[in-house]
Amino acid sequence: xxxxxxxxxxxxxxxxxxxxxxxxxxxxxxxxxxxxxxxxxxxxxxxxxxxxxxxxxxxxxxxxxxxxxxxxxxxxxxxxxxxxxxxxxxxxxxxxxxxxxxxxxxxxxxxxxxxxxxxxxxxxxxxxxxxxxxxxxxxxxxxxxxxxxxxxxxxxxxxxxxxxxxxxxxxxxxxxxxxxxxxxxxxxxxxxxxxxxxxxxxxxxxxxxxxxxxxxxxxxxxxxxxxxxxxxxxxxxxxxxxxxxxxxxxxxxxxxxxxxxxxxxxxxxxxxxxxxxxxxxxxxxxxxxxxxxxxxxxxxxxxxxxxxxxxxxxxxxxxxxxxxxxxxxxxxxxxxxxxxxxxxxxxxxxxxxxxxxxxxxxxxxxxxxxxxxxxxxxxxxxxxxxxxxxxxxxxxxxxxxxxxxxxxxxxx
Amino acid sequence: xxxxxxxxxxxxxxxxxxxxxxxxxxxxxxxxxxxxxxxxxxxxxxxxxxxxxxxxxxxxxxxxxxxxxxxxxxxxxxxxxxxxxxxxxxxxxxxxxxxxxxxxxxxxxxxxxxxxxxxxxxxxxxxxxxxxxxxxxxxxxxxxxxxxxxxxxxxxxxxxxxxxxxxxxxxxxxxxxxxxxxxxxxxxxxxxxxxxxxxxxxxxxxxxxxxxxxxxxxxxxxxxxxxxxxxxxxxxxxxxxxxxxxxxxxxxxxxxxxxxxxxxxxxxxxxxxxxxxxxxxxxxxxxxxxxxxxxxxxxxxxxxxxxxxxxxxxxxxxxxxxxxxxxxxxxxxxxxxxxxxxxxxxxxxxxxxxxxxxxxxxxxxxxxxxxxxxxxxxxxxxxxxxxxxxxxxxxxxxxxxxxxxxxxxxxx
Numbered sequence: 001x002x003x004x005x006x007x008x009x010x011x012x013x014x015x016x017x018x019x020x021x022x023x024x025x026x027x028x029x030x031x032x033x034x035x036x037x038x039x040x041x042x043x044x045x046x047x048x049x050x051x052x053x054x055x056x057x058x059x060x061x062x063x064x065x066x067x068x069x070x071x072x073x074x075x076x077x078x079x080x081x082x083x084x085x086x087x088x089x090x091x092x093x094x095x096x097x098x099x100x101x102x103x104x105x106x107x108x109x110x111x112x113x114x115x116x117x118x119x120x121x122x123x124x125x126x127x128x129x130x131x132x133x134x135x136x137x138x139x140x141x142x143x144x145x146x147x148x149x150x151x152x153x154x155x156x157x158x159x160x161x162x163x164x165x166x167x168x169x170x171x172x173x174x175x176x177x178x179x180x181x182x183x184x185x186x187x188x189x190x191x192x193x194x195x196x197x198x199x200x201x202x203x204x205x206x207x208x209x210x211x212x213x214x215x216x217x218x219x220x221x222x223x224x225x226x227x228x229x230x231x232x233x234x235x236x237x238x239x240x241x242x243x244x245x246x247x248x249x250x251x252x253x254x255x256x257x258x259x260x261x262x263x264x265x266x267x268x269x270x271x272x273x274x275x276x277x278x279x280x281x282x283x284x285x286x287x288x289x290x291x292x293x294x295x296x297x298x299x300x301x302x303x304x305x306x307x308x309x310x311x312x313x314x315x316x317x318x319x320x321x322x323x324x325x326x327x328x329x330x331x332x333x334x335x336x337x338x339x340x341x342x343x344x345x346x347x348x349x350x351x352x353x354x355x356x357x358x359x360x361x362x363x364x365x366x367x368x369x370x371x372x373x374x375x376x377x378x379x380x381x382x383x384x385x386x387x388x389x390x391x392x393x394x395x396x397x398x399x400x401x402x403x404x405x406x407x408x409x410x411x412x
Numbered sequence: 413x414x415x416x417x418x419x420x421x422x423x424x425x426x427x428x429x430x431x432x433x434x435x436x437x438x439x440x441x442x443x444x445x446x447x448x449x450x451x452x453x454x455x456x457x458x459x460x461x462x463x464x465x466x467x468x469x470x471x472x473x474x475x476x477x478x479x480x481x482x483x484x485x486x487x488x489x490x491x492x493x494x495x496x497x498x499x500x501x502x503x504x505x506x507x508x509x510x511x512x513x514x515x516x517x518x519x520x521x522x523x524x525x526x527x528x529x530x531x532x533x534x535x536x537x538x539x540x541x542x543x544x545x546x547x548x549x550x551x552x553x554x555x556x557x558x559x560x561x562x563x564x565x566x567x568x569x570x571x572x573x574x575x576x577x578x579x580x581x582x583x584x585x586x587x588x589x590x591x592x593x594x595x596x597x598x599x600x601x602x603x604x605x606x607x608x609x610x611x612x613x614x615x616x617x618x619x620x621x622x623x624x625x626x627x628x629x630x631x632x633x634x635x636x637x638x639x640x641x642x643x644x645x646x647x648x649x650x651x652x653x654x655x656x657x658x659x660x661x662x663x664x665x666x667x668x669x670x671x672x673x674x675x676x677x678x679x680x681x682x683x684x685x686x687x688x689x690x691x692x693x694x695x696x697x698x699x700x701x702x703x704x705x706x707x708x709x710x711x712x713x714x715x716x717x718x719x720x721x722x723x724x725x726x727x728x729x730x731x732x733x734x735x736x737x738x739x740x741x742x743x744x745x746x747x748x749x750x751x752x753x754x755x756x757x758x759x760x761x762x763x764x765x766x767x768x769x770x771x772x773x774x775x776x777x778x779x780x781x782x783x784x785x786x787x788x789x790x791x792x793x794x795x796x797x798x799x800x801x802x803x804x805x806x807x808x809x810x811x812x813x814x815x816x817x818x819x820x821x822x823x824x
Contacts, residue, residue, distance in 0.1 A: 089607035165630035195501035218577035
């Protein structure tokens with residue numbers, strides 16, 4: 001009663017789907033830079049001015065010609081005339097002559113004739129218009145030169161850069177208040193099953209509430225997509241096809257959770273095949289949980305068929321979407337949330353199959369690596385994962401893990 | 413020319429502010445559970461039903477009375493009559509007698525008389541109504557019992573729990589489609605400085621574009637607050653006081669970035685003091701960058717005065733907000749983004765002062781810990797941080813780091 005002809009290792013399965021993703025035409029839009037957090041730049045950004053626009057002080061002190069300070073020390077201070085104060089936000093309309101300084105604040109513009117700033121801590125007023133300097137400064141000391149950070153024509157950000165707070169700040173510094181970004185991918189979520197009722201309904205005996213729709217849409221949000229939930233589909237091939245077709249037309253990615261019985265899984269694949277070429281690429285992954293996963297690509301859009309079991313759907317959604325969604329968002333690289341951990345007990349695993357299991361952090365570390373304890377589960381209900389901090393992966397070539405073996409952890 | 417009377421170590425400074433936070437009265441609201449990602453539960457959630465609501469199969473196979481399978485093996489299979497199929501979503505209206513089984517799917521309801529499920533892989537049809545079983549099952553095998561995950565009256569989530577996709581799924585499983593959560597804290601952002609212009613303006617010589625407002629509001633969004641940007645305030649004590657007063661009235665937290673000159677920093681503290689009791693708690697932190705930081709609490713709301721320098725403001729905002737915002741969000745613990753790293757070169761640091769410096773990952777690991785290389789910077793402009801993955805911390809009691817020393821990294 002073998003259900004699948006070929007079970008692909010997870011990495012190969014995902015690579016197979018990813019190899020089609022370059023066919024997806026990403027769409028752009030222009031948004032306000034201040035709304036750009038986590039958005040992905042769609043065109044290279046070139047600086048149209050230099051930063052800083054003028055040579056600035058990086059400290060509070062006195063603008064000076066460094067040569068005039070040569071030899072100054074605690075024992076033999078050098079004396080200078082204060083000819084004025086550089087006001088913040090104003091052009092420095094002074095020209096220092098030999099033996100002259102200007103009071104300057106952090107960020108203030110250097111006046112002509114100055115090439116350095118002596119910190120206020122290394123000076124002392126002799127009287128209101130004269131200071132002693134206790135330390136020599138070298139040319140360029142405590143200043144940042146005009147154009148030192150960014151020159152006109154510099155590539156500031158390549159397309160594919162994800163905007164963090166610093167990138168938003170940098171764009172603002174250049175006066176770039178609007179930015180071309182990729183549109184956020186829309187992800188249609190279709191749950192199927194004769195046993196499912198809406199969360200606000202009271203299930204009759206044999207029925208359960210649909211939770212995959214909400215768990216998956218939350219994962220999609222977390223990963224930077226816009227989820228769209230579709231009504232529950234009953235276990236009927238034609239109805240499923242029509243629901244998938246609608247979701248496929250209206251979104252950039254469709255995630256379907258299949259009903260549980262083998263026959264339902266079969267017609268899920270059939271329904272997906274009808275959506276377009278090349279159709280089902282992977283039907284079955286050598287992983288636990290999540291074996292009956294379907295990966296497909298139809299009419300230039302990816303489709304993921306997940307097992308109906310909530311824990312399986314959760315694990316596989318993370319595994320697949322962490323590659324798929326960044327690509328659909330236009331990001332240059334997948335943003336992995338994998339870290340290292342050390343398991344606290346011996347564990348067994350089937351050779352040739354990749355195993356994923358929920359873990360929680362014990363709070364202890366060894367050589368800087370967190371210790372993780374597996375959470376054993378039976379029911380495959382979502383409550384298993386409540387106490388989990390992540391999912392640990394046992395590679396396919398291992399038959400188990402000794403105590404304190406290193407595992408990769410996907411944070412959830 | 414000592415500017416501060418007392419420089420507190422960063423941890424003490426933050427703890428001093430945090431000790432007042434219990435006085436903040438958090439406000440609740442009720443939202444749809446499906447919109448609850450990253451929100452924080454404001455009341456303990458008690459289960460009003462049990463999960464599962466009925467004993468279910470965890471595999472595809474045949475529901476059976478385990479005693480009837482005793483002794484079954486490949487060599488001596490046991491024969492059973494199939495009396496029907498448990499349809500998904502339907503009550504199991506069968507009562508198994510000795511020697512009888514029901515076809516059942518994953519998630520299907522166990523019929524009366526059954527206490528286990530034999531996996532389909534361990535069976536074979538003899539004819540349409542009869543199967544052979546090759547393996548004995550024990551009571552409870554491949555089933556999850558009624559109420560096994562959650563019992564009525566169980567505490568499902570304590571208040572202060574942050575909703576991840578799994579928690580949203582778990583609430584939906586219980587039919588809890590609305591949930592009481594804490595309101596998202598509003599954070600007013602006030603930038604001051606005579607040198608600042610709006611990002612869409614062309615700065616004249618001596619002027620620079622305001623970027624802190626946008627960097628800080630993005631950090632606030634990332635950390636789960638709602639930022640509100642206020643107009644740039646000029647370096648004038650009365651204007652600053654009025655701007656802070658308005659922001660203080662309209663928000664749960666105020667972040668002000670002060671102008672650069674020492675006199676401006678002085679009147680920032682004065683203006684904050686006028687907002688209410690107890691006023692300024694910390695004026696100066698023994699950290700680089702970020703020494704002239706002000707931490708205050710007035711009229712049951714915290715106020716943070718940051719240095720105007722973009723890198724300093726960025727570093728201190730992360731350091732302070734990672735404790736402060738979770739608390740204002742009602743979260744039980746701060747969500748630290750600190751990980752361990754090993755520095756690739758020797759570094760010096762001043763004893764007694766905590767140093768923070770930008771780092772990037774080299775991509776290499778040693779014993780599972782990522783190698784990080786410091787990014788040296790001079791200008792303190794935001795562009796320094798563009799190539800950074802995080803900020804590394806050198807503890808105050810260290811005078812430097814040897815190559816491959818361990819540092820704590822705050823991911824940005």
